[in-house]
Amino acid sequence: xxxxxxxxxxxxxxxxxxxxxxxxMRMQLTSFGLMIFLTFxxxxxxxxxxxxxxxxxxxxxxAFIQVVLQFYYFMHMKDKGHDxxxxxxxxxxxxxxxxxxTFIYIVWIGAPIS
Amino acid sequence: xxxxxxxxxxxxxxxxxxxTTVDHKKIAILYLIAGGFxxxxxxxxxxxxxxxxxxxxxxxxxxxxxxxxxxxxxxTMIFLAAxxxxxxxxxxxxxxxxxxxxxxxxxxxxxxxxxxxxxxxxLNLSWFLGGAPDAGWTSxxxxxxxxxxxxxxxxxxxxxxxxxxxxxxxINFVTTIITMRAPGMxxxxxxxxxxxxxxxxxxxxxxxxxxxxxxxxxxxxxxFGSNFFIVEAGGNTIIxxxxxxxxxxxxxxxxxxxxxxxxxxxxxxxxxxxxxxYSAMVFATxxxxxxGFMVWAHHMFxxxxxxxxxxxxxxxxxAIAVPTGIKIFNWIFTIWGxxxxxxxxxxxxxxxxxxxxxxxxxxxMQAVAPADYQYxxxxxxxxxxxxxxxxxxxxxxxxxxxxxxxxxxxxxxxEKLGKVTFWFFLLGFHCTFLIQHFLGLWGMPxxxxxxxxxxxxxxxxxxxxxxxxxxxxxxxxxxxxxVITLVKNEKVGRDPWGDGxxxxxxxxxxxxxxxxxxxxxxxxxxxxxxxxKEGNGEMLPAxxxxxxxxxxxxxxxFIISLGLFIAGFGxxxxxxxxxxxxxxxxxxxxxxxxIWLLVIGLAITFISxxxxxxxxxxxxxxxxxxxxxxxxxxxxxxx
Numbered sequence: 001x002x003x004x005x006x007x008x009x010x011x012x013x014x015x016x017x018x019x020x021x022x023x024x025m026r027m028q029l030t031s032f033g034l035m036i037f038l039t040f041x042x043x044x045x046x047x048x049x050x051x052x053x054x055x056x057x058x059x060x061x062x063a064f065i066q067v068v069l070q071f072y073y074f075m076h077m078k079d080k081g082h083d084x085x086x087x088x089x090x091x092x093x094x095x096x097x098x099x100x101x102t103f104i105y106i107v108w109i110g111a112p113i114s
Numbered sequence: 115x116x117x118x119x120x121x122x123x124x125x126x127x128x129x130x131x132x133x134t135t136v137d138h139k140k141i142a143i144l145y146l147i148a149g150g151f152x153x154x155x156x157x158x159x160x161x162x163x164x165x166x167x168x169x170x171x172x173x174x175x176x177x178x179x180x181x182x183x184x185x186x187x188x189x190t191m192i193f194l195a196a197x198x199x200x201x202x203x204x205x206x207x208x209x210x211x212x213x214x215x216x217x218x219x220x221x222x223x224x225x226x227x228x229x230x231x232x233x234x235x236x237l238n239l240s241w242f243l244g245g246a247p248d249a250g251w252t253s254x255x256x257x258x259x260x261x262x263x264x265x266x267x268x269x270x271x272x273x274x275x276x277x278x279x280x281x282x283x284x285i286n287f288v289t290t291i292i293t294m295r296a297p298g299m300x301x302x303x304x305x306x307x308x309x310x311x312x313x314x315x316x317x318x319x320x321x322x323x324x325x326x327x328x329x330x331x332x333x334x335x336x337x338f339g340s341n342f343f344i345v346e347a348g349g350n351t352i353i354x355x356x357x358x359x360x361x362x363x364x365x366x367x368x369x370x371x372x373x374x375x376x377x378x379x380x381x382x383x384x385x386x387x388x389x390x391x392y393s394a395m396v397f398a399t400x401x402x403x404x405x406g407f408m409v410w411a412h413h414m415f416x417x418x419x420x421x422x423x424x425x426x427x428x429x430x431x432x433a434i435a436v437p438t439g440i441k442i443f444n445w446i447f448t449i450w451g452x453x454x455x456x457x458x459x460x461x462x463x464x465x466x467x468x469x470x471x472x473x474x475x476x477x478x479m480q481a482v483a484p485a486d487y488q489y490x491x492x493x494x495x496x497x498x499x500x501x502x503x504x505x506x507x508x509x510x511x512x513x514x515x516x517x518x519x520x521x522x523x524x525x526x527x528x529e530k531l532g533k534v535t536f537w538f539f540l541l542g543f544h545c546t547f548l549i550q551h552f553l554g555l556w557g558m559p560x561x562x563x564x565x566x567x568x569x570x571x572x573x574x575x576x577x578x579x580x581x582x583x584x585x586x587x588x589x590x591x592x593x594x595x596x597v598i599t600l601v602k603n604e605k606v607g608r609d610p611w612g613d614g615x616x617x618x619x620x621x622x623x624x625x626x627x628x629x630x631x632x633x634x635x636x637x638x639x640x641x642x643x644x645x646x647k648e649g650n651g652e653m654l655p656a657x658x659x660x661x662x663x664x665x666x667x668x669x670x671x672f673i674i675s676l677g678l679f680i681a682g683f684g685x686x687x688x689x690x691x692x693x694x695x696x697x698x699x700x701x702x703x704x705x706x707x708x709i710w711l712l713v714i715g716l717a718i719t720f721i722s723x724x725x726x727x728x729x730x731x732x733x734x735x736x737x738x739x740x741x742x743x744x745x746x747x748x749x750x751x752x753x
Binding site: 084088091092095098099102103105106107 | 292316319320324350352353356360404407408411419420423
């Protein structure tokens with residue numbers, strides 16, 4: 001990004017960059033707030049003795065949203081030039097999940113659908 | 115660094131240059147020499163196997179030694195011969211094909227080759243240090259945990275070291291191809307060799323970690339007293355099989371995809387036609403790579419996964435035939451109506467199509483899970499995987515050796531001797547392995563050291579052995595060819611085949627150490643061919659002639675690998691004679707120095723890494739004046 005070059009920026013460009021950064025900061029804070037909120041909700045559901053099955057599902061969903069926010073906002077996967085990193089991570093996750101599922105079912109539990 | 119100093123260098127200087135080099139072209143030669151050496155070792159082991167099996171009740175090799183020979187044959191051929199030789203061609207061609215001056219991480223490239231060499235030496239030292247591994251190249255844990263002596267330890271540690279090198283090289287090539295393409299070299303203009311290297315490297319990145327994990331579990335079990343695979347202590351040996359094949363199946367695509375790449379280049383060049391269905395070829399390559407991860411359990415149909423799992427993996431396996439079929443048809447359509455030139459590489463490529471299809475068809479037969487119960491552990495399997503690996507990968511290696519030889523050494527291998535090699539190799543190959551399909555169907559199990567007379571296996575085994583000798587003769591002719599070519603040393607100029615299509619042939623031979631004086635501009639697929647047909651036969655520069663940056667040589671990769679090599683011996687002997695060790699090594703004499711070897715080895719490795727990270731090595735600049743001088747010299751040479 002512009003940090004790496006030492007060129008003097010024109011006024012218009014400077015204003016544009018500043019606006020971009022403000023927007024970026026707002027997004028970071030929003031997603032951070034959302035993540036805190038989700039964490040509190042998860043704890044709150046447990047504290048208020050909700051149905052256990054419901055809590056499991058809901059917490060897993062929250063966890064998934066948190067992972068997505070983490071990757072896309074805090075680890076900058078939403079930014080440009082991350083196409084291959086994204087592709088690799090998604091494919092890697094897909095393989096890893098496939099391996100885990102097969103390990104659980106055909107190594108340890110055995111013949112789940114019989 | 116200039117050519118003048120290269121000529122002054124003596125023999126020791128040359129050795130030092132190669133030990134410290136970070137130049138992808140020299141690393142390619144290192145891979146070629148080391149891979150060729152291990153190929154010869156694996157070939158000798160293959161000959162021993164065939165001599166032992168030539169007649170019934172043979173006692174040429176003892177049963178135990180036979181197990182060691184088959185294990186080392188498989189392991190050597192896959193990990194230390196086929197893959198490094200493919201890496202040799204990837205290193206020699208890929209940076210040139212995409213218009214780069216080197217790979218993305220030249221230091222890591224050198225580290226990769228030295229890790230592989232030290233891992234390979236480590237594995238083969240087992241022959242002299244108490245016996246080689248003897249549990250087959252798959253080294254199933256139920257067998258390898260009880261294998262007495264240190265053989266399996268050599269396997270586990272040696273492959274761990276070599277595998278780290280391969281993983282590093284895989285990451286390197288992915289980064290190189292994604293980030294270092296010349297202007298205009300879009301993804302859909304990359305030559306097929308580059309595409310297949312990219313996909314094979316991606317497969318390495320995803321497939322080697324499971325192997326690393328599996329090998330570490332095996333190392334911990336055998337050398338440090340853990341219980342991952344020890345059933346009495348609650349371990350599970352099936353986990354090894356899954357981990358091994360999660361790696362092992364993509365591994366065979368790591369081998370075959372670059373082979374497809376080499377053949378795609380050869381077909382287009384010597385049929386003098388654009389590769390038919392380029393985008394379909396790319397798509398098929400990607401699809402094969404993806405499917406390659408979904409099928410590992412087809413190696414384990416008889417383990418007892420249950421009918422559902424077997425059916426899923428059987429179907430997934432059959433699906434791979436579709437993209438592979440697309441490729442076969444595209445190659446046939448490429449040569450269809452082309453103006454074919456029957457050079458040695460082209461003959462290998464033409465022979466590859468029927469040979470590989472035969473291996474592919476038996477693969478589909480085995481994908482049918484119920485039928486696989488019949489084929490499993492019989493010579494039918496041996497015949498199948500030799501048809502795909504020899505008929506596919508080894509043909510590609512031999513074709514690539516002839517095809518890329520001028521690029522690597524700026525001389526040409528003798529075509530007549532090349533064709534002698536080709537015919538003997540082709541006939542010997544089919545003679546050896548075709549009959550083994552029938553041996554398997556007649557009931558001969560694989561991995562047996564002998565068989566009884568009167569079972570109907572005698573004639574077939576003899577035929578197979580005769581074929582193996584024909585292949586050995588072919589390889590000897592090839593060696594003679596190489597020696598003659600190196601001694602004669604008749605230099606060839608640019609584009610020695612006359613029909614080069616891709617960027618690497620646009621370079622002067624020998625290729626300057628900086629590859630491209632000016633980064634070329636790529637105007638389309640088959641960039642050099644395009645300039646020959648539509649331009650003046652010269653690549654257009656994408657930048658003005660100016661200084662550019664190159665990396666310095668370094669001995670550190672060699673020292674890092676040496677440290678791991680020493681540490682390997684430390685961990686190997688660590689459990690010897692300890693009372694907590696597994697039965698296989700508990701009775702051996704104790705080695706109190708082993709722990710120190712481990713510590714010293716790891717210290718060497720980590721200290722060199724620290725030195726590397728704290729010492730600023732900024733490389734050097736190639737000056738404009740030198741480039742101008744070189745370009746003028748080339749122009750004079752051309753006239």
